[in-house]
Amino acid sequence: MKKIINDPETVVQDALRGMQAAHPDLLAVHHDPAVVVRAGGPAQGKVAVISGGGSGHEPLHGGFVGRGMLSAACPGPVFTSPTSDQVVDAIARTDGGAGALLIVKNYTGDVLNFEMAAELAESEVRSVVIDDDVAVKDSLYTAGRRGVGGTVLLEKIVGAAAERGDDLAACEALALRVIASVRSMGLALTSCVVPHVGSPSFDLADDEMEIGIGIHGEPGRKKVKAGTASEMVSALLEPILEDLPFASGDRVLLFTNSMGGTPLVELYLAHGIAEQLLADRGIVVERRLVGPYITSLEMQGMSLTLLRLDDEMVELWDAPVHTPALRWGV
Amino acid sequence: MKKIINDPETVVQDALRGMQAAHPDLLAVHHDPAVVVRAGGPAQGKVAVISGGGSGHEPLHGGFVGRGMLSAACPGPVFTSPTSDQVVDAIARTDGGAGALLIVKNYTGDVLNFEMAAELAESEVRSVVIDDDVAVKDSLYTAGRRGVGGTVLLEKIVGAAAERGDDLAACEALALRVIASVRSMGLALTSCVVPHVGSPSFDLADDEMEIGIGIHGEPGRKKVKAGTASEMVSALLEPILEDLPFASGDRVLLFTNSMGGTPLVELYLAHGIAEQLLADRGIVVERRLVGPYITSLEMQGMSLTLLRLDDEMVELWDAPVHTPALRWGV
Amino acid sequence: MGCTAADVVAALRAAATVVQEHRDELVRLDQAIGDADHGENLKRGFTAVLSRLDADPPDTPAKVLKLVATTLISTVGGAAGPLYGTAFLRASAAVGDATELDCPAVARALQAALDGVVARGKAVVGDKTMVDALTPAVTAAACADGSVAAALSAAADAAAEGASSTVPMVARKGRASYLGERSAGHMDPGARSTALLLRAFADAAAEA
Amino acid sequence: MGCTAADVVAALRAAATVVQEHRDELVRLDQAIGDADHGENLKRGFTAVLSRLDADPPDTPAKVLKLVATTLISTVGGAAGPLYGTAFLRASAAVGDATELDCPAVARALQAALDGVVARGKAVVGDKTMVDALTPAVTAAACADGSVAAALSAAADAAAEGASSTVPMVARKGRASYLGERSAGHMDPGARSTALLLRAFADAAAEA
Ligand SMILES: Nc1ncnc2c1ncn2[C@@H]1O[C@H](COP(=O)(O)OP(=O)(O)O)[C@@H](O)[C@H]1O
Ligand SMILES: Nc1ncnc2c1ncn2[C@@H]1O[C@H](COP(=O)(O)OP(=O)(O)O)[C@@H](O)[C@H]1O
Ligand SMILES: [Mg+2]
Ligand SMILES: [Mg+2]
Ligand SMILES: [Mg+2]
Numbered sequence A, B: 001m002k003k004i005i006n007d008p009e010t011v012v013q014d015a016l017r018g019m020q021a022a023h024p025d026l027l028a029v030h031h032d033p034a035v036v037v038r039a040g041g042p043a044q045g046k047v048a049v050i051s052g053g054g055s056g057h058e059p060l061h062g063g064f065v066g067r068g069m070l071s072a073a074c075p076g077p078v079f080t081s082p083t084s085d086q087v088v089d090a091i092a093r094t095d096g097g098a099g100a101l102l103i104v105k106n107y108t109g110d111v112l113n114f115e116m117a118a119e120l121a122e123s124e125v126r127s128v129v130i131d132d133d134v135a136v137k138d139s140l141y142t143a144g145r146r147g148v149g150g151t152v153l154l155e156k157i158v159g160a161a162a163e164r165g166d167d168l169a170a171c172e173a174l175a176l177r178v179i180a181s182v183r184s185m186g187l188a189l190t191s192c193v194v195p196h197v198g199s200p201s202f203d204l205a206d207d208e209m210e211i212g213i214g215i216h217g218e219p220g221r222k223k224v225k226a227g228t229a230s231e232m233v234s235a236l237l238e239p240i241l242e243d244l245p246f247a248s249g250d251r252v253l254l255f256t257n258s259m260g261g262t263p264l265v266e267l268y269l270a271h272g273i274a275e276q277l278l279a280d281r282g283i284v285v286e287r288r289l290v291g292p293y294i295t296s297l298e299m300q301g302m303s304l305t306l307l308r309l310d311d312e313m314v315e316l317w318d319a320p321v322h323t324p325a326l327r328w329g330v
Numbered sequence C, D: 001m002g003c004t005a006a007d008v009v010a011a012l013r014a015a016a017t018v019v020q021e022h023r024d025e026l027v028r029l030d031q032a033i034g035d036a037d038h039g040e041n042l043k044r045g046f047t048a049v050l051s052r053l054d055a056d057p058p059d060t061p062a063k064v065l066k067l068v069a070t071t072l073i074s075t076v077g078g079a080a081g082p083l084y085g086t087a088f089l090r091a092s093a094a095v096g097d098a099t100e101l102d103c104p105a106v107a108r109a110l111q112a113a114l115d116g117v118v119a120r121g122k123a124v125v126g127d128k129t130m131v132d133a134l135t136p137a138v139t140a141a142a143c144a145d146g147s148v149a150a151a152l153s154a155a156a157d158a159a160a161e162g163a164s165s166t167v168p169m170v171a172r173k174g175r176a177s178y179l180g181e182r183s184a185g186h187m188d189p190g191a192r193s194t195a196l197l198l199r200a201f202a203d204a205a206a207e208a
């Protein structure tokens, strides 16, 4: 394992220190428990939008803290959900009297810890669980679909709604509408290496890829021969389109995401293919996001996320945002 | 080699198509010769700021085309400088009557092709050559120092000057001042794989790193044992500080850059260490940039760039910019 | 002959040692069907437990168990943190403020722990989770001769068997469930850690 | 017996074939001390040369050479594009509008090519570049018996030796110079491609 770290035990803490140094105007980082909050204290009368999860998916979630997006993020250890203490602390630090909406990715650990936090918190709290990964069968025989790329879009859109003053019930309803309209799927060309493990999370031969991976180095649906970019994009896009399903005439946001180690030149290439495939089906790409926004450490690979848009979502997507990783209109 | 591509021969072209699809409002991509220009045609009376170089360093340069930064970028094949035709075409497409400033990274191929373009162009053209890499000895016995991370800062600052209406001579003088004040150095933990080659550009053992690498997979100053993040950051920062030299009381911009494959969590960690080391020496970090902005495909590693700031540079750095990769104030 | 607060503390120290010794094994089990952190998570949690027990040892078994619960809840994260945390919290509540636990109290604590895990995680036997180790352990913890050590030893044996029984199972809860059929052929890490903890408690009780 | 435009075209076709055959070798040489693209760059350039010659074959040697020059300049990129482009541009200018080139004209063209490379790249013999192959080639291209084939063959032999002479050199120009002492022990890719091109021209001339 070669990584730019001092000690696997202190990676998250050390990185948070660097994040604070890099964004003194945007963020206030608290340690013990670890919470990243918007600089400037709680915004009075505004719903606090809070998320969190294991570290190693940067910029998710800390990179999305700031005006128009998250009020706070709770970073767990690498690939491990945060504890309920962190979430309780985040709520206490950011509730400006309008309550808090917790955005929880659907993993057992995240769900249980956020659930305990909601029970313990002194504020009015609602939770939504995002489960956009079509690679997982949503049935009685699984823990349900995972929360993946859709989380980024959800945090942006709901963050904008909270910023404009929507109340807790409205934010929750909007979040549920986004969750109902977003689907994702990912693939890996290489495995990531978790610092405290030191070896790859799964094995892939030189000509193989893993389709349907999550964001924690957990293996996917199946291993197949790594083909061309066009084959890869189709392998992700078709299950997504079938699932909602998306239909001709739908207006969508297309999010082409790198798992971390895939360079931008490949990502743009894949994005171009996805745009073409959607155009061929009469689906109208109205907004797009391309880059490494929800990653799996140094994993090479990509994911696609498609959100069916309505006018309100477009307006909220376009609303000003000022965070370390997403910024526009300000 | 596992990459998200269709054909090594068409990687750049295919990626440009995706880039155009991703940023229809910002960019107009022309093929044959390949040139990425700002949407909306030449800005009358504004100096055109043009750069370019081999592909594989994304977002450099195409990702920096847009308001307040580059007028055009000329993407060569992967790691190969563009041809003079591309540069001539870029000048013709963007010169709004105030001439063009060419920003050239100091590599023989880039220098020769931009030089031919300047000879052939019909506009008034000035060229500046950036050579900020302290890893290379600047002597009669080398082709001189390479242009690396400082290029990003140079393009931002000079782009802002052109945007506010500075004339060609003023832009050139400012560029030379930035070049005189900026120093960089990089290291690699893994090699990149050039698509048309298919195997790693250099070999590194599991416990080695290469110090002083460039951005083209060319080997560096020396191979050493990969140490801790603190050792890595010192190994980059000390030669930079000694070179200019930077002194206590200097105001600087610190740019912590990923070579592509290094995840953000490690990059923030390294950034935090660099900030601490600078604080220890009384050097004042007034602005910072952290992320993968000048990369070497999927190479894992990082570079540090330090720019000594004056008031004008700070003002121009803070000026609005709206490009695919850098955006603020708009 | 019952368990004092000091005995419970000793049992937890033993458990912490066992967790540290088996950290890599638990990571490897979780790497096969999960995300490779179960050993690391428990190690972090029990290291914190040790230092809090050192700093300020509580004076009743219930207080010890509650301190363990809140420490695990605030340091482990993941699925295991709330699950083990809830288990210890319920166990603490089940034993009241007695200064010494007799065998029936220990059995009640185990039953309460299982109920807590099930309430939080909604898993049933056969889902390939820690419930597959804890359920037979509770059944086996009979107090025929009134010996806490004997009851815990029977529980630990049953838990070990329960953990083994997870190998062929297809996971239906937790992260391993994403793998579907591919989760079969591996022992569940949480079931394994439950068996390890109970064995450590039993051995500590035998030495007390 | 001189070279017509058709002969020059044939020589360039032969050169294009050789470049394609040696693409991987040139990439490997450049991988060792540069950036692994020299073979790919020349292959791209000569493939474009072939298709432009096919589309519209010029009718004088100078026009052929000029077409090659502009094609290489617009398709090769890197250091080699402007250098080889300038070489062919100067060679074109050196042979005027003759419809057939005699041996002295070919020798003049070679000298002009070398001058062009040096004017653009400022390298001298010993810097470990294509100049180390081209310089001895120009010297060796004597027209004793007036045979273009013989002159080119002597030039090609000298270029091959010149290319070999770059192996122990420490590079002082181009990308390889960044390596300092570590550049010694490898042949310069540009010197090797110069030798290959001259050998292809010589063989084509012998067959004409
Ligand atoms: N719903 C559940 N009910 C009971 N136990 C569960 C449940 N989900 C997961 N577990 C247990 O948690 C263990 C995994 O713990 P750990 O690896 O620490 O957390 P995570 O899965 O969040 O990484 C599994 O091996 C399993 O025994
Ligand atoms: N200044 C120079 N003068 C002459 N030849 C040079 C010079 N710099 C580089 N070269 C030649 O160019 C070759 C490299 O070409 P190529 O790999 O295509 O370009 P790049 O170095 O830009 O990747 C070198 O092997 C060397 O022979
Ligand atoms: Mg986990
Ligand atoms: Mg090159
Ligand atoms: Mg786990």
Ligand SMILES: [Mg+2]
Residues within 6 Å of the ligand: D030, D034, D035, D036, D037, D038, D078, D175
């Ligand atoms: Mg080269």
